[in-house]
Amino acid sequence: MTEAGNSELRKCLVVDKHIVFPESIDLSALARHDYRTLDTLVGDAVIVALPSPLCLTFCRSSAEMKALRTKSLVKYDLEDELPLDVDLLALARIDCPGETLVVATDSSQLIPVIEGLRERGKFIACICPEPMLLIGELKSTNKLAKTQLILIQSELGVDVIRISGGRPSEWEWVDADVDSVCACIKRFEGRGHEFREVLAINFAEEFIARLKSQMLNSRVESVAEISMVAEAKRLIEGRSKPICDLRSGPLSVEATFHTTLKPLVFFCVALLIFELSLVGGYCFRGSQYQLRAADSFERQEAAFAKVFPEMEVPVGIVSRLESERRRVIGQKGLGESSTPQVKSLLPVIQSFLEAIPPQFEDECRVSQIHLSSQGIELLIGNATTIADQEKVVSALRNAGFDIPKLSAEKTASGVALRIENAPFVSQKF
Incomplete structure (x- = not known):
């Protein structure tokens, strides 16, 4: 990497040793977190969580998305709305009933961080906006069943997210003041949406009181700060699917078996134990057969020595007895036909x-x-x-x-x- 890339790499925020926030914008307000180097990351997989200002969102109807079958077509559809090179965009889509939320980010700000993680042998399990990690945590606790609107406050602003069918269908990031939040909600309502159930996360009581005075027809439930660590761990272990994953385009990650590695190791160990048990069983059974064969041979030798005490026990006792039987029959002139025939009852x-x-x-x-x-x-x-x-x-x-x-x-x-x-x-x- 270049010196500029190393400089960009050092400007990273690592939270809970497995979530990485790229500090491509001024995140001085997040000083409550500890700044560490990427070398402190634990494990071989990480989640790259994007702050809201790094994300661009667009809402499209299902009819419009039918014509935009590929991500390339979606990029060129957004070209007139963005002052960016669309080839540098990383896209993700969240399909909802009747509409689709398109989330995009400028990959040029993230590539140095992604390359630095890869150089350290880290697997990028997911590139996901921070609000979507929080929504994933809410989904795992069944808090999205009736919720129609989610408000998330951070040091950078407020995320206003409309929920449809338990999934984000519209998302705007606004300043952290009541007027900006209410104005955004009115824009949503102007498109024909009503919000009976509102979930507000990490807001002060004064802010909630002013918000309730503006939303008289809505029930606003206030929730303390929600950690995204549990959802990040589920994504890393493959026990959950990300709501939004921006590993596409320039941020594509090579195919890997990381999510299935742990169960695959358990399967291989179980298979090895089974094979060892099988081999052990065959060896034990073979030893039992050998003991039985040796015991049978000893009894044959004892029987031969008892019948023919003056003769040395031969190597092939059965063939020797058969030869002796034929000799006796020949001496008595009986012939083979005189051999008694055994009939079943x-x-x-x-x-x-x-x-x-x-x-x-x-x-x-x-x-x-x-x-x-x-x-x-x-x-x-x-x-x-x-x-x-x-x-x-x-x-x-x-x-x-x-x-x-x-x-x-x-x-x-x-x-x-x-x-x-x-x-x-x-x-x-």
């Missing part, structure tokens, strides 16, 4: 249970039953009638059991039901 149980009629308990009483993988070995019971006996037998036959014709032997409780060696001939599995 589940198909027999399922078919038997599915074959039982719904009214089985009312029609039959079974005292003994034996099932095997081959079928029904024994079933002893009683049926109420011969028809019930035939019904049960027919259902079992349909289920795949080969049941011969039963005798109709009568008993004290009905008809005897006895089935022996009924093979299961229909496999469902």
Whole structure:
């Protein structure tokens, strides 16, 4: 930076270590604040708050703004109203129901400060007029729900801001006297606006009393000085969106992930912890499997040593046992077909249970039953009638059991039901 730029940079007001006021105008009235260098700023992000005299405001209808789709068109629309080079303007727009408030500032006064902050590694989280920071704080406390007009007094003058739909729709900066404030309010009223609810911030009681005498139809609520620090912190942390942000044109800020950096770091840390937990779980599970495999191998060795006490335990126990089985079969001349075939009992149980009629308990009483993988070995019971006996037998036959014709032997409780060696001939599995 040039020497002139350094001189301009030193003329800055730093408040609460994260808000910067560029002192491009005479701010000697703000001597109640501490003057410090930019090196005292805390963190890597700052808010640049502009005093009202550095801001220019214009009100346009929604119909007019439809034709001004880009900021370049808005600049050239304002060219005849400003004694400035429009290419040096930084613009922001605040859309309200039926109208738009356009806020502009001369970037040539701010560029040295912005460059100085960037050289110190600071991220410009927002360039916002001081009254808009205060309105953001009011919005967070739900004080804008019914308010139609806001008056903010500072050492430099009074900001008169009309509120529409909870957002600033018209803004003028006037001298700090009742006559100038009332004249501005009358200009607003001359455009068809009424103000039933008025919020006055940081005014003396005498000023409020004179203001109420001039605004008989309005309820004027006086509020002590409101700090903008809480809103600035929310903007820096990305928890709030600025009502007005002048980071455009010559004051544009390079895209950054600053607002999402903190949650992104938390996400990465959580992801790392999850991955470490996952790897730890896999390692623990792998060690458990290794222990089980070692235990199984030890039991195999013990079993082999018990069966073949005179033989040394081989490396491949399973393959050695399979080889020994084939040797024994070959010596006895049995062949592979003599290997016992194991059949499951589940198909027999399922078919038997599915074959039982719904009214089985009312029609039959079974005292003994034996099932095997081959079928029904024994079933002893009683049926109420011969028809019930035939019904049960027919259902079992349909289920795949080969049941011969039963005798109709009568008993004290009905008809005897006895089935022996009924093979299961229909496999469902």
